[in-house]
Each structure stands twice: as C-alpha cells, then as structure tokens.
Amino acid sequence: MYSAGDVRVEDRDDPRIIEPTDAIIRLTATCVCGSDLWPYRGVEPADHQVMGHEYVGVVEEIGADVKNVKVGDFVVGSFVISDNTCEICRAGFQSKCVHAEFVAQIGTQAEKARIPYADGTLVATPGHPGPELIPSLLAASDVLGTGWFAAVAAQAGPGKTVAVVGDGAVGLMAVLAAKQLGADRIIAMSRHPERQALARYYGATDIVEERGDAGVAKIKELTNGLGAHSVVEAVGTQESFMQAVGATRGGGHLGYVGVNYDVTIPGIELFFAGIHTLGGPAPVRRFLPDLIDLIWRREIDPGRVFDLTLPLEEAAEAYRAMDERRATKVLLTL
Amino acid sequence: MYSAGDVRVEDRDDPRIIEPTDAIIRLTATCVCGSDLWPYRGVEPADHQVMGHEYVGVVEEIGADVKNVKVGDFVVGSFVISDNTCEICRAGFQSKCVHAEFVAQIGTQAEKARIPYADGTLVATPGHPGPELIPSLLAASDVLGTGWFAAVAAQAGPGKTVAVVGDGAVGLMAVLAAKQLGADRIIAMSRHPERQALARYYGATDIVEERGDAGVAKIKELTNGLGAHSVVEAVGTQESFMQAVGATRGGGHLGYVGVNYDVTIPGIELFFAGIHTLGGPAPVRRFLPDLIDLIWRREIDPGRVFDLTLPLEEAAEAYRAMDERRATKVLLTL
Incomplete structure (x- = not known):
C-alpha cells in the first residue's frame, strides 16, 4: 500500500530464513x-x-x-x-x-x-x-479465530443471550462461535439483508436493525429490560463500542476485538455499566x-x-x- | 452538604415507613x-x-x-x-x-x-x-465490601501477584481481601509511611512508591517484565486508571471500583493491553x-x-x- 487507497502488486525478493526458529x-x-x-x-x-x-x-x-x-x-x-x-x-x-x-x-x-x-x-x-x-x-x-475469541470473551454459552454488534466477517464468525458454544439466543445487529441472511445461516435467532441508543433500547426490549448476558463488539467505532456497553446487562460480559484510534471510553459510563470486558488482538x-x-x-x-x-x-x-x-x-x- | 466544603449537622424529621418493604x-x-x-x-x-x-x-x-x-x-x-x-x-x-x-x-x-x-x-x-x-x-x-469486590474482580487468589493502586481505605481493604483470597504476592502502591505500614499489616508483601509510568515500570520489574496477574484500581483518576491498565499483564485482570467524571480511557490503549476488566459500584x-x-x-x-x-x-x-x-x-x- 503506497498510500491510502493506492494498493499495488509488485515483485519483491523471496523471503529467506533469518532465525533458526523461522x-x-x-x-x-x-x-x-x-x-x-x-x-x-x-x-x-x-x-x-x-x-x-x-x-x-x-x-x-x-x-x-x-x-x-x-x-x-x-x-x-x-x-x-x-x-x-x-x-x-x-x-x-x-x-x-x-x-x-x-x-x-x-x-x-x-x-x-x-x-x-x-x-x-x-x-x-x-x-x-x-x-x-x-x-x-x-x-x-x-476472522474465525477473532470472532471465536470475542464470543469466548463475552462468555457466550448455554443459558445466555448473546448480542453481536457488527455484521462484518468477524461479527458473523462471532455468531457462528456463539452457536457452537451453545448460546440460547443470538441477536445479530445488522441492517444489510444479505448479511442478515448469513447471520441467520450461522445461528442468529434475532436480527436488530437499530443502532446506537435505539439499538440498545431494542436489545433491552428483547431481554426483559436487562440487556444481553454476552455482547460482542466487532465494529470498532465510538458509537458501536458504546452501543455494546449499553447492550450488556449489569454483571454481563463484553468481548471486543477491534477499536479504531479515536475511540475514547467515558470512564464513568463504563463504571456505572458494571460489566466485565475482555478485548484485544485475539x-x-x-x-x-x-x-x-x-x-x-x-x-x-x-x-x-x-x-x-x-x-x-x-x-x-x-x-x-x-x-x-x-x-x-x-x-x-x- | 450545603455546597462544596460546607457540611452542617441539622435536625430533620424522623424517617417513616413508606413502602411495606422498608x-x-x-x-x-x-x-x-x-x-x-x-x-x-x-x-x-x-x-x-x-x-x-x-x-x-x-x-x-x-x-x-x-x-x-x-x-x-x-x-x-x-x-x-x-x-x-x-x-x-x-x-x-x-x-x-x-x-x-x-x-x-x-x-x-x-x-x-x-x-x-x-x-x-x-x-x-x-x-x-x-x-x-x-x-x-x-x-x-x-470500604471492605468494595475492596473485597475489587480483589475478586481482579481474580486475586493462589498463584497470583496482585498490585493495588491506591492506599486509601478501599485500597487497604483490597490488600486485606487479596491476602484472604490466598494471593502469593501483594504489591501496595503507596508513598505514605503510615499507610504503607497498614498495608503491610493487612498482607502487602511489597511496597511501590512510584506512580504513573514509573509505577508501571516498577511493577513490570517486580514481575519478570510481564505485569501483575491481578490489579486493583482504587483511586479513580485518569493517571491511576491508566497506571492500573499498564500494570496488568496481557490476559490479566483489572478490578476497578471508582472513577471520577473526567476519566476518559483511550480505547486503543485498553485494546492493546489485552486485559480483562470488571468494575462498577461494588x-x-x-x-x-x-x-x-x-x-x-x-x-x-x-x-x-x-x-x-x-x-x-x-x-x-x-x-x-x-x-x-x-x-x-x-x-x-x-
């Protein structure tokens, strides 16, 4: 990548063994x-x-x-x-x-x-x-390993309602993982029909199209006012991160697997959410x-x-x- | 409290039962x-x-x-x-x-x-x-319940090195809790002699006086370069929160029990730390x-x-x- 938007395929020297562990x-x-x-x-x-x-x-x-x-x-x-x-x-x-x-x-x-x-x-x-x-x-x-980690980090499993913020590849893989891990209910947050279909193929039981505060309100509505036990954040923007925090019930688990450089988390909001978080490169x-x-x-x-x-x-x-x-x-x- | 700094003791009406659950x-x-x-x-x-x-x-x-x-x-x-x-x-x-x-x-x-x-x-x-x-x-x-929760949130226990940021009452109680929970090593971050003494009384094995980046460096030095398994944040300022994040090893656990209103957590720093967090009112x-x-x-x-x-x-x-x-x-x- 020469610069933003400029990707070129070029001949380069073949890589060679440098360390004995390579x-x-x-x-x-x-x-x-x-x-x-x-x-x-x-x-x-x-x-x-x-x-x-x-x-x-x-x-x-x-x-x-x-x-x-x-x-x-x-x-x-x-x-x-x-x-x-x-x-x-x-x-x-x-x-x-x-x-x-x-x-x-x-x-x-x-x-x-x-x-x-x-x-x-x-x-x-x-x-x-x-x-x-x-x-x-x-x-x-x-993407599979990352989505899987996100679902594990969110403690997806039997008896749990899992909400997945993001319908990109990682979000879809988190849906697959939540299903494999035995989650009762998997809510995919997506507004793209073809991604909704793939989310359902991988195990989503519900689709929520709303975002931000409206998305949080919808997750609460679907979870008896409490929020999801397990939330996966697989977008990485300020809005999606705070949407994920808001969608997690008190004492619930948020797994996040990517944030961009301008995300700043208000400490007091995270504090009063009272949630577990685990994130990082998977x-x-x-x-x-x-x-x-x-x-x-x-x-x-x-x-x-x-x-x-x-x-x-x-x-x-x-x-x-x-x-x-x-x-x-x-x-x-x- | 009439206003900042102005505390008065006054006669008020006795409280009365309002709800049958009172x-x-x-x-x-x-x-x-x-x-x-x-x-x-x-x-x-x-x-x-x-x-x-x-x-x-x-x-x-x-x-x-x-x-x-x-x-x-x-x-x-x-x-x-x-x-x-x-x-x-x-x-x-x-x-x-x-x-x-x-x-x-x-x-x-x-x-x-x-x-x-x-x-x-x-x-x-x-x-x-x-x-x-x-x-x-x-x-x-x-304070005891909050310090105890912080230690539990940080997963203090056998085999663990626990670092406690803050030598106020909650921090001291987190030291007591970490000791009761069976932690191997308990590092109290304190620069006040009388609080250091109380921290040692409650079970601290090490005292670190440095703060901020220097405090993080000292914790790494004491933990083979890795950081503590378990970190308790019991101050609630921007500096102390980021000090606690930095002191936690990858995959480690941070328990935090108070943040003030101006704390903002850079998402990317929390992300690359790769740590578990659990916080909130205990x-x-x-x-x-x-x-x-x-x-x-x-x-x-x-x-x-x-x-x-x-x-x-x-x-x-x-x-x-x-x-x-x-x-x-x-x-x-x-």
Whole structure:
C-alpha cells in the first residue's frame, strides 16, 4: 500500500530464513481484512507498506530449530507471531506473547512469507485439504479465530443471550462461535439483508436493525429490560463500542476485538455499566487446533464469509470491493 | 452538604415507613467515604444534599412485608439498595439490581434512616456486637465490601501477584481481601509511611512508591517484565486508571471500583493491553454474609482502617480531616 487507497502488486525478493526458529511458507490463499481498510481509508497511516496477515499455505523451508512443522506440511497460522511457550502464551494469551509480532508487518498478501517462531505460530492440518476447505481454513487464521475469541470473551454459552454488534466477517464468525458454544439466543445487529441472511445461516435467532441508543433500547426490549448476558463488539467505532456497553446487562460480559484510534471510553459510563470486558488482538493460536478440527470434520463452514474471490494480482480491486461494501470479505488466490 | 466544603449537622424529621418493604434503622455508627470528598471538593455538584451511605445499626420498625430482619436486630447494609431476588441480584450483581438505589440519596450520616427493600439490603449479625466490632462491621458496609469486590474482580487468589493502586481505605481493604483470597504476592502502591505500614499489616508483601509510568515500570520489574496477574484500581483518576491498565499483564485482570467524571480511557490503549476488566459500584450485598462471619470470628480486622473517631455533630471536622489527609477514614459515633 503506497498510500491510502493506492494498493499495488509488485515483485519483491523471496523471503529467506533469518532465525533458526523461522519457516518459509508458500501461500495457498490469503485475503483482505476489515482492519486493512483503516490505512486504505486514511484512518491509519499508510506509507509504502506490505499488507496482509491472514494465510494458509505449504511449508517450503524450516530453520534448524523448528520441530512442530516440516517441509511439505499444510499450515494455518495466527495473525500474531507467538512462541506458545512463555507464561503469557500458556495462560492462553498468545497475542500478548513476550515474542509477539504482528504478521501485518511481514505481509502475507504475497506468494511467500517468512514466519518467525514457526513452532509456536503455525498449526499443521491433518493432511493437504481439498480446495473446498481452503476458505474455511483461511478464515481460521483471523476472522474465525477473532470472532471465536470475542464470543469466548463475552462468555457466550448455554443459558445466555448473546448480542453481536457488527455484521462484518468477524461479527458473523462471532455468531457462528456463539452457536457452537451453545448460546440460547443470538441477536445479530445488522441492517444489510444479505448479511442478515448469513447471520441467520450461522445461528442468529434475532436480527436488530437499530443502532446506537435505539439499538440498545431494542436489545433491552428483547431481554426483559436487562440487556444481553454476552455482547460482542466487532465494529470498532465510538458509537458501536458504546452501543455494546449499553447492550450488556449489569454483571454481563463484553468481548471486543477491534477499536479504531479515536475511540475514547467515558470512564464513568463504563463504571456505572458494571460489566466485565475482555478485548484485544485475539489469541487465535489458542483456538486454532480446535477450529481446524471442526473445519476438517465439516462441523463448521466459516468459509462462506468470503463472498468474492480474486487472484492476488487483483488485490487493488479486492480492496475497492470491500471499501465500497460490494464484498464482505475477499479471498485472494495464488 | 450545603455546597462544596460546607457540611452542617441539622435536625430533620424522623424517617417513616413508606413502602411495606422498608425498615427504619437507628444508626449505631456511620462514616465519611472517600467518594463523599468529590462533592466536598467541588468535583461533583453539591447542593443542600443529605450525605452518607455506610451504616450499621438496630432495626427500629419494619414494613408489613419485611421477613428477613426483625425489630431489635443489629444489621449491616450495603451502600446500594437491592431486592436480592431479581435475575441480576441472583447473578451476584446486587449493585445493578432492577430496584437499585444509592443509599447516598437517603443519607446515613444521620441518627435514623429508612432502608428500602430491607430484606434484600440488610444482613443481621448473629447477635448484638460489642463496641470493638463496630468499626469492622461498619467497614463491611462499603470500604471492605468494595475492596473485597475489587480483589475478586481482579481474580486475586493462589498463584497470583496482585498490585493495588491506591492506599486509601478501599485500597487497604483490597490488600486485606487479596491476602484472604490466598494471593502469593501483594504489591501496595503507596508513598505514605503510615499507610504503607497498614498495608503491610493487612498482607502487602511489597511496597511501590512510584506512580504513573514509573509505577508501571516498577511493577513490570517486580514481575519478570510481564505485569501483575491481578490489579486493583482504587483511586479513580485518569493517571491511576491508566497506571492500573499498564500494570496488568496481557490476559490479566483489572478490578476497578471508582472513577471520577473526567476519566476518559483511550480505547486503543485498553485494546492493546489485552486485559480483562470488571468494575462498577461494588455488589457489597453479595459478600456481606461472609464478611460479617469473618469479622464475627475475629479472622479479619478491617476496622483498623478508621484512624479518627468523632461524634456525628462534628461531621464538618470529619470531612476536613479527610480532605486534608489528616485521616484515612473517619468513624462517626451516635
């Protein structure tokens, strides 16, 4: 991305092993993330930077210390590098690993990528997947893992009413996760008919089209005046964050997985809400083995969140399609 | 409180039963809360209002529907009214009860008070306490219950390092709670020698005098660079809140029990911290039976947090002493 709105596909040098814990992967597929739109839209700086942090592919080379994946393995990795052995990783917060590094700095909208701490970051699938599984495995790398974490952070589960703010890919994946986690009722907040349909496909029991205070009022109306037990915030704006706070009942749980730079939370409002919150870059690595297993057994179908597929060379059009909301999420083939 | 800084003790009409769920109590003791200093200092409005929300006393009269306490019982009550039967109360968040009302609106810096939802708000002690137990039972009404909630919210417990930001009464009670909950290490952030001593008495293993970024750096230094597992925020300013966020390790837990009106939390900082938070007015009622039991059996001695005792008539001096930090917390006798 040369600058906001200016995405180009160029030849670059092949990545090489630098540390003995590195692996080089040849990507099978990658994609554009909702968060890639922040620099694209000028909300965050963009200056001749590599892009992309979601990836599946085949291991082409490994460093001397890599033991958990081998050349030829098909792998899925998290969008945050982790050693998966430090105290923070062992507590399940691999995205805050002492060796954490954002894959976005490496850039996986590319043919190949160098993945540091390959043993702790990559998970091999049981075999080479058929093409029909590629979109779902790719989704696990971020949007599924992130939506899943959001639902876990919101403590979605049996007996719970879950409200999901945001009908982008992550919000839809949070709906899927809430369903898998056994939530009684899943309210998707969406005003787009095709996304409402996908939300229902993934398990939403109710749709709320209202936003802001009206959205909060509607959630309260649906929950006996109390608010939802579990709320997922998957938009990241000031309005959506405060909508999520307002929709959570006292003592309830809010999981949030993205906020943009201008969100400021009035302390007193959060205080009087009396809620649990958990947010941050999702520790996708924690969930990857289970998510790969669910996908491999065809129990979940997160790949449907991709509604446009383009070759990597057409990355610029992929960004445009998402920016203009012509696509929810674009898969890039190699 | 007529206006900021102007506290007067006046004769008023005796309270009377209004609802059949009310009780009238004759107070044995009451006190001044750190939060009473916000209006006293003009940070919150003050306009000819009653004051006080902490109380112990004897039930003098009950409404027709009151069943759990009877005339003559010695009772301790929470600083928030709760029915203790609604769905929110049953989930342990009595401070967000559908019938919640702040006792501060009733004013317990008084000889008598009408307590709504007496069955859900008041807890009778096993008998009439001796005078030596009065300070501890009074502490249970707010500062102990609030500090205890903060420690629970921060998930203080075995194997955990707990950092407590704030050496006021609530912070000291959070130290006591963390100790009771079995925390391995308790770091009190305090620069006042006499409060440091009390923190050590209640169970602090380490004292950190630094504040702000320097305080965060010191906590990291003491925790292998990771931050504390559990952090209690018991001050309520912008600096102390962000200090608490920064002191919490990724995936750790922050419990906060008071923020003033001008605190604004940068969403992006909270996001990248990757932490759990739980805050709000403490659901003291959840903990009252256990706290009364611990006090009755002399297992805890929270009453030491009172370092000045005055008759109610000298309430104005009590406020002055706390405002000028000549006293941590003032007990008012009747």
